[in-house]
Every structure is written in structure tokens, then in C-alpha cells.
Amino acid sequence: MTQQEWPLWEVFIRSKQGLDHKHVGSLHAADAAMAVQNARDVYTRRLEGVSIWVVESKHIHASNPDDAEAFFDPAADKVYRHPTFYEVPDSIKHM
Amino acid sequence: METSEQVLSPEEQFQARIDADIRIEPKDWMPDAYRKTLIRQISQHAHSELVGMLPEGNWITRAPSLKRKSILLAKVQDEAGHGLYLYSAAETLGTTRDQMLADLHSGKAKYSSIFNYPTLSWADMGCVGWLVDGAAILNQVPLCRTSYGPYARAMVRVCKEESFHQRQGFEIMQTLCEGAPEQKAMAQEALNRWWWPTLMMFGPKDADSPNTEQSMKWRIKRFTNDELRQKFVDMMVPQAEFLGLTVPDEKVKWNEERQAYDFGEVNWDEFWAVVKGNGLCNHERLQARVSAHDEGAWVREAALAHAAKRAAKEAVAA
Numbered sequence: 001m002t003q004q005e006w007p008l009w010e011v012f013i014r015s016k017q018g019l020d021h022k023h024v025g026s027l028h029a030a031d032a033a034m035a036v037q038n039a040r041d042v043y044t045r046r047l048e049g050v051s052i053w054v055v056e057s058k059h060i061h062a063s064n065p066d067d068a069e070a071f072f073d074p075a076a077d078k079v080y081r082h083p084t085f086y087e088v089p090d091s092i093k094h095m
Numbered sequence: 096m097e098t099s100e101q102v103l104s105p106e107e108q109f110q111a112r113i114d115a116d117i118r119i120e121p122k123d124w125m126p127d128a129y130r131k132t133l134i135r136q137i138s139q140h141a142h143s144e145l146v147g148m149l150p151e152g153n154w155i156t157r158a159p160s161l162k163r164k165s166i167l168l169a170k171v172q173d174e175a176g177h178g179l180y181l182y183s184a185a186e187t188l189g190t191t192r193d194q195m196l197a198d199l200h201s202g203k204a205k206y207s208s209i210f211n212y213p214t215l216s217w218a219d220m221g222c223v224g225w226l227v228d229g230a231a232i233l234n235q236v237p238l239c240r241t242s243y244g245p246y247a248r249a250m251v252r253v254c255k256e257e258s259f260h261q262r263q264g265f266e267i268m269q270t271l272c273e274g275a276p277e278q279k280a281m282a283q284e285a286l287n288r289w290w291w292p293t294l295m296m297f298g299p300k301d302a303d304s305p306n307t308e309q310s311m312k313w314r315i316k317r318f319t320n321d322e323l324r325q326k327f328v329d330m331m332v333p334q335a336e337f338l339g340l341t342v343p344d345e346k347v348k349w350n351e352e353r354q355a356y357d358f359g360e361v362n363w364d365e366f367w368a369v370v371k372g373n374g375l376c377n378h379e380r381l382q383a384r385v386s387a388h389d390e391g392a393w394v395r396e397a398a399l400a401h402a403a404k405r406a407a408k409e410a411v412a413a
Contacts, residue, residue, distance in 0.1 A: 025249070065122045
């Protein structure tokens with residue numbers, strides 16, 4: 001017998017209608033149906049969700065932490081993208 | 096001016112992030128020893144949740160009412176969930192579920208010694224919830240701010256669920272203490288047996304805990320063993336008094352100057368004996384774990400076979 005682990009799945013839960021699915025953790029399951037079932041048992045025992053997504057972990061592609069500076073820092077010096085960069089005269093309303 | 100970052104070694108950069116309270120995430124660079132320490136601690140923690148189901152499982156069929164049985168079932172199910180959150184957190188460090196379970200089953204990995212004590216009466220379910228989970232919460236709340244992100248996030252979920260465990264335990268104790276004299280005696284007898292082992296849950300004295308200093312520096316731990324033990328005593332003595340029970344330690348006494356309770360010395364010989372495998376239930380607990388795992392092997396295999404068969408069918412249909 002070859003020892004083989006069930007694949008790893010990432011679990012995303014929508015906590016209530018109108019909100020995004022949010023990553024809550026992971027679990028092992030033989031297939032997608034079992035992953036949804038297990039996610040329900042593990043992550044929604046206290047009404048934490050109204051909808052579940054599962055994605056097999058191997059399908060997730062992530063940015064590399066070593067590239068974080070090159071990737072994200074350019075956004076740091078572009079303050080003009082934020083509304084607070086602009087001065088609005090006190091007399092101007094509704095802006 | 097040259098940025099100082101260029102001359103910092105990876106270890107120094109890592110420590111600087113820790114000192115700035117920036118969480119470490121799975122793909123970030125980390126010292127090997129940090130990774131190893133976390134795998135050891137998180138998997139040990141996960142094993143404790145798993146083995147912790149066994150002493151309580153003993154009482155599911157014996158719970159005195161349907162309400163108590165439902166509560167106990169829910170609690171045991173929570174422990175399984177906590178184990179899963181923690182195994183998942185450990186897996187992000189590069190170990191596998193199979194490897195962790197193999198280490199537990201071979202005796203290489205440890206779990207909390209508290210579960211090597213037997214649960215002899217219904218009042219033990221009260222003590223496990225009130226004292227053991229109370230001690231666990233004190234250990235776990237600071238871990239919600241531990242430096243490794245996945246561990247901290249797992250602990251946030253665990254802590255949210257754990258406070259129900261402690262309260263249901265206290266309620267069992269309170270019910271017994273307000274009941275017949277025999278029931279109250281049962282509660283006292285259970286407290287007598289669980290008090291000292293619970294104090295041992297915080298681990299050896301600081302002077303005998305060589306890993307503490309490094310773990311504090313890495314902000315894996317936020318308080319020392321002795322600090323947490325003191326907090327626990329300060330929290331529990333008044334609760335025992337409320338119940339009308341006596342903590343089995345003659346040295347327990349309020350110290351006005353320290354604004355804390357003085358208390359006696361834990362029997363460290365017993366502590367080390369249980370850690371080394373010579374507690375009352377070490378053999379039984381491990382045996383139960385190994386049997387459950389071995390006897391469930393066909394289920395794991397069948398589920399994989401079923402998934403493969405269905406995937407093949409869907410591929411043909413597509």
C-alpha cells in the first residue's frame with residue numbers, strides 16, 4: 001500500500017449575503033464534494049457562513065515575497081491617487 | 096546615507112521585522128530554527144487537541160442528560176476542528192499531515208501531558224472544561240498575537256470557540272456544587288486530582304525551560320511559563336472559592352505585597368515522568384490514536400479510489 005495524503009484545499013466563506021468570500025483556512029479532502037462537506041463541518045459550526053468556495057491549493061498562484069518591493073512599493077509614492085491629496089476650499093460642499 | 100538594510104544579514108532583517116511586530120507569512124524567509132521550533136510547537140499543539148478528545152470521548156455515552164451529551168459532543172467536535180486548524184498552520188511551514196501523525200504515533204512528537212490523566216467521574220468533565228481549558232485559554236490568548244501569521248490566525252478561531260468549553264465546564268462544577276453533598280464531594284475529589292496536573296500544563300519552571308528565551312525573542316511566546324502559571328492561580332483560586340471548593344494546596348495564600356497568590360511547588364518529578372511516557376494513560380491514549388488511524392486507513396483509501404474513479408468518468412463524459 002502506498003501512503004497517499006488527500007489533496008489540500010483552501011476554503012473561502014461568505015459570512016453573509018452581500019459580502020465577499022474570504023479565506024478562512026484549509027483542509028484535506030479526496031475530492032471537491034468532500035472538501036465542501038468538510039469545510040461546512042469545520043468552518044461553519046457557528047453560523048459563520050452562507051456560502052462556501054473550495055479551491056485545490058495547487059491551483060493557487062501567488063506573488064513572491066522576494067518581489068514584494070518591486071511589486072508593491074511603486075504604489076507608495078503616488079499619493080495623488082488618493083482624494084486626501086487634493087485641497088478642497090471650505091466653501092465647496094458635496095465633494 | 097546608505098540604508099542600513101543593505102548591511103543587515105537575513106537573520107537581522109528577520110529579527111527587525113519581528114521587533115516591529117510585522118507578522119511572518121509562509122513564503123517569507125525565516126531561520127531554520129524558527130521554522131523547526133514552530134513545526135514542533137504547532138504540531139504538538141495540534142496533537143494535544145486530537146488526543147484531548149479521548150478523555151472526553153469516554154464520557155459521551157455516560158453524560159447525565161441529553162443536554163450534557165449534546166454539549167460534550169459539540170465540544171469534542173470543536174477539538175477535532177482545532178486540531179485541523181493547527182495541522183493546517185503547521186503544513187504551511189513545509190511539513191505534511193502524514194509526517195506529523197507518524198511522529199505522534201511513533202511517540203517522537205509530544206502532546207500535552209494533561210491528557211495522560213484518567214477521567215474517572217462526571218465531575219472530571221467539569222474540571223477538564225473549567226481548569227484544563229481555562230489553562231489552555233491562558234496559553235492560547237497570547238498566541239493570537241504570535242509572530243507567525245497562520246498560527247496566530249488559527250489561534251484566533253480556537254480562542255473564540257474555547258471560551259464556551261470553559262464555561263460549560265464551570266457550569267458542570269457549579270451544578271454539582273449546588274447539588275447533593277455527594278455531588279459536591281465528587282466535585283472536590285475531581286478538583287483534588289486535576290489541580291496539580293493543570294498547573295503542570297504551563298511547562299517547566301522558567302529556569303528549566305531552555306527554549307523560552309529564544310521563543311520570546313522571536314515573539315512566538317509572549318509570556319513565560321511561570322508568568323502564565325501565576326496568572327492561572329490568581330484567576331482560579333477565587334473561582335474555586337465561589338464554588339465552595341478548596342484548592343488542594345495548603346500554601347495557597349493571598350500575598351498583599353505582590354498582589355498575587357503564593358502557592359506551593361509543583362511535583363516536577365511527576366511532571367517529567369509523565370512527559371517521558373510514564374503517566375497513568377500514556378500507553379492507552381497513544382494506542383487509541385494509533386488504532387483509530389489504522390482502522391480508518393481503508394476509508395482514506397476508498398475515498399481516494401472513489402474520487403479517482405469519478406474524475407475518470409467525468410473526463411470521459413466531457
